[in-house]
Structure formats: C-alpha cells, structure tokens
Amino acid sequence: MPIVSHKGKAMPESPIRKLVPFAEKAVKEGKHIYHLNIGQPDIKTPIEAMNAVRDHKLDILAYSHSAGFESFRKKLAGYYAKHDITISSDDILITTGGSEALIFTMGSITDPGDEIIVPEPFYANYYSFSTQSTVKVVPVISKLETGFALPPIPDFEKLITPKTKAILICNPGNPTGYLYSKEEIKQLSKLAIKYDLFLISDEVYREFVYDSSEHYSILQERDLEDHAIVVDSVSKRYSMCGARIGCLVSKNKSVIETAMKFAQARLSPPTLAQIASEAALEAPDSYYKETVEKYKLRRDTLVSGLREIPGVKVALPKGAFYCIAELPVEDADHFAEWLLNKFDLNKQTVMLAPASGFYSSPNEGKNQVRIAYVLNRRDLKKSIEILRQGLEKYNSQ
Structure with missing residues (x-):
C-alpha cells in the first residue's frame, strides 16, 4: 500500500480547528456554543x-x-x-x-x-x-x-x-x-x-x-x-x-x-x-474607527471579566483581537475538550483554542488558551460566566 510523505505526517493539526468534531457533537446534543476559538469577525463587510x-x-x-x-x-x-x-x-x-x-x-x-x-x-x-x-x-x-x-x-x-x-x-x-x-x-x-x-x-x-x-x-x-x-x-x-x-x-x-x-x-x-x-479600500475612515472602538470595548469586557475568575492570568492586548489566558488547570487541551463533551450551563458552553498549539517548544503553553474577542459584549459576558463555572466544576472533580 502506498504511504504518505514524512512531510505530510509532520504537518501539525490546527489548534484552532482540531476540536471541531467535539463541537459538532455538542451541537447535535442541543448545546449552543460560544466560539472563542477562532478569529472570525462579526463586523459587517464594507x-x-x-x-x-x-x-x-x-x-x-x-x-x-x-x-x-x-x-x-x-x-x-x-x-x-x-x-x-x-x-x-x-x-x-x-x-x-x-x-x-x-x-x-x-x-x-x-x-x-x-x-x-x-x-x-x-x-x-x-x-x-x-x-x-x-x-x-x-x-x-x-x-x-x-x-x-x-x-x-x-x-x-x-x-x-x-x-x-x-x-x-x-x-x-x-x-x-x-x-x-x-x-x-x-x-x-x-x-x-x-x-x-x-x-x-x-x-x-x-x-x-x-x-x-x-x-x-x-x-x-x-x-x-x-x-x-x-x-x-x-x-x-x-x-x-x-x-x-x-x-x-x-x-x-x-x-x-x-x-x-x-x-x-x-x-x-x-x-x-x-x-x-x-x-x-473606498470604505470611509469611519469604518475603521467604529470597528476599532467595538473591539476595544470587547477587549475591556473580556480582560476585566477574566481577571475576576480565581486563578486566571491574562495580559492586556494592545492590538489585534486575541489574548492568551493562563488557566488554573494542568492541561488546557483536556479542559477545552471537556467543556464541549462534558459541561454546559443551561445548554450553553464555550469553545477555546488551547495555546500549546501556538508554541513549538515542548511543554510550553500547556495551561494556556487563546481567546478571540470577536463576539458582542453580551455574548462575551455569558462566555466568561460559562468559563468561570466550568473551571470551578472541572477543578472540583
């Protein structure tokens, strides 16, 4: 049987998309997922x-x-x-x-x-x-x-x-x-x-x-x-x-x-x-200004909410629309999978991107996640509460 290349085998999985099968299963079970894992803006295209x-x-x-x-x-x-x-x-x-x-x-x-x-x-x-x-x-x-x-x-x-x-x-x-x-x-x-x-x-x-x-x-x-x-x-x-x-x-x-x-x-x-x-490129300057203002408010909502969760550490981003958060868990990959497989709050849960996939150094970022603040502020607040209660339950097992 022909075999695939060593280069193909070495290609890494996407830390952003590798949990998709678990998310699809959660949706089939009737859960609503707040996607914090991917940088897909909800801002309207010009x-x-x-x-x-x-x-x-x-x-x-x-x-x-x-x-x-x-x-x-x-x-x-x-x-x-x-x-x-x-x-x-x-x-x-x-x-x-x-x-x-x-x-x-x-x-x-x-x-x-x-x-x-x-x-x-x-x-x-x-x-x-x-x-x-x-x-x-x-x-x-x-x-x-x-x-x-x-x-x-x-x-x-x-x-x-x-x-x-x-x-x-x-x-x-x-x-x-x-x-x-x-x-x-x-x-x-x-x-x-x-x-x-x-x-x-x-x-x-x-x-x-x-x-x-x-x-x-x-x-x-x-x-x-x-x-x-x-x-x-x-x-x-x-x-x-x-x-x-x-x-x-x-x-x-x-x-x-x-x-x-x-x-x-x-x-x-x-x-x-x-x-x-x-x-x-013909979009008015107001398009940029309004978009940046929305993301700044979302950043402030997310970071302030994360800092209120016991054990969570997060640096204040100065640009883009992502942050890396350190969680009070040993294995963020396992926790992110658990949130989709085993946890929900009123049939709602969150999808995170484990940060280990953003490092090439072994064992770095194991307790970190990347969060994209591309959701509206109401949904971000709900997501933060789901994450808070999820961490509490996960660490009490």
Whole structure:
C-alpha cells in the first residue's frame, strides 16, 4: 500500500480547528456554543465591497495578472501612503490570502533545512507553512509576565546560525495581541542588518491598535529596504475572511521577482475577490474607527471579566483581537475538550483554542488558551460566566 510523505505526517493539526468534531457533537446534543476559538469577525463587510461584486459587469470570469490587478495594487500603495509607508505598486504582489504570501515568502528566501527565528507563542500556521517549505522554526520565548513583549535581543543572537535566513514577527500579534513598539522594531531592524537577515512582519491586524497606541511598520525603516518583507490581508481589516485576498510587500526587487515565479505557478489570485477587495479600500475612515472602538470595548469586557475568575492570568492586548489566558488547570487541551463533551450551563458552553498549539517548544503553553474577542459584549459576558463555572466544576472533580 502506498504511504504518505514524512512531510505530510509532520504537518501539525490546527489548534484552532482540531476540536471541531467535539463541537459538532455538542451541537447535535442541543448545546449552543460560544466560539472563542477562532478569529472570525462579526463586523459587517464594507458595503462598497459587497456592492462591487453584486454590480460587476463581467461577461467572463477570467484570470487576472499573476501579480493581481494593477489598479488594486496602485490603490494599495495609496493606502500604505496614508500610514507613512512609501511604496509603489511594483512592490506589491497580490496573493490568495496572507497565508499564500507567507508560503511565497518562505519559498523565495529559504532552502530546505534553513531556519527562521520566531517569537513564540506564534500564529499556529507559521509552523504548518514552515513544515510545508521544509524550513525549521526556531522559537524565542516571550512570556505572559511581560505581556509577551519582544524577548531581549541577546536571546535572538544566541539562536542565529549559518542556516538562519529570517526573523518572523506578527505585529500586532496573533495569538497574544502584543503590539511591538517603534523602539522594538528598530532593535529588530538593527539585528537583521547586522546579521544580513530578512525581517518578515505579518501586519494583517495593522488597523486594530488601542489605548492611543500607534502601529509602526518595518517598511517605515529606511535602512531596511533590502531586508523587509510584509505580509498583509483584507481578511480581518474589512471582515472579509472568505475573500482569501492578501499581499506580499517588499522593496527588495529580487524577493518580488522570485515570489512572482511562485505566483505564476498558481496562475492568479481570485478575480471576484480582488474586485471586492479593491472596492473595500473606498470604505470611509469611519469604518475603521467604529470597528476599532467595538473591539476595544470587547477587549475591556473580556480582560476585566477574566481577571475576576480565581486563578486566571491574562495580559492586556494592545492590538489585534486575541489574548492568551493562563488557566488554573494542568492541561488546557483536556479542559477545552471537556467543556464541549462534558459541561454546559443551561445548554450553553464555550469553545477555546488551547495555546500549546501556538508554541513549538515542548511543554510550553500547556495551561494556556487563546481567546478571540470577536463576539458582542453580551455574548462575551455569558462566555466568561460559562468559563468561570466550568473551571470551578472541572477543578472540583
């Protein structure tokens, strides 16, 4: 019998989706589940995007250019200019989601066995993408006690080897919600230049920053032009996860030219989704402002509620719409499964994402969960109460 590849066997399960069978069973048993496990916004997609698809005049749904619509790339360059980022449309490659942008990036800058240093906990699919690209993720651990701030630069330097090709960050962070400061970005920039490394920044949550904080992009570092690669997406910014449109941005012409070969191999990004995404850029500034205000209120509701539960620890996220919470349990994976299988409060329960899947270091994050605060405040309050009573019952067994 033919067998699957070692690479296929090594592909990790998604910590966000692996509990789905238990959730489906709970629903069949009549339970209502509050989904805290996945970053699917409930904010409405900009009407401009929906109307553009609804009113399109296409007679043929044809391929686009492999780099994406030129008109879309030009408008994106204008969007970045509003954020003090000076790039041209030729520095942008439209991809099928931010995921493909990361895959193209890894394919363009690494060879099998090369290494990428990533502060952990990190977005779980980084591990999947690196496995697919036969690249080794080298973790540098950030801690809840510091709010998941950038680890000390010497910690990075200890990990750099001849095989190190890049440092990868998520800013603001998924799953931590940490927002790197301008000074931290400058420290990483100096490190990348010193060791001649790429600095990759996943900036899909750029708009979601709170408490008068400001997002500072690696593309704003003038000395970093040959080193900086940004991954972006419309999924969260415009509540368009199903569009699967993202982009890779870099002023390094060799990176763009190389990534373009990967783009040509997959032909083109989806046409209708590009039409919607280009139109979304016409959304008024009030769309961003109102969305950020909603998430800030949800963050405050969640964090204050979690801090009232005995034994729970949580850092205050400065961006994105996630937080990592440490629970008074030994095994968060078991607890999350138990909540779906064995517990309900008036036929209601919650679904969490165990944080161990956001670490590559063994035994890290075993008592942590990632929570996405994408639900309305009423449902968040109900979820917190379910979690509180669930923990109480679980620990009394």
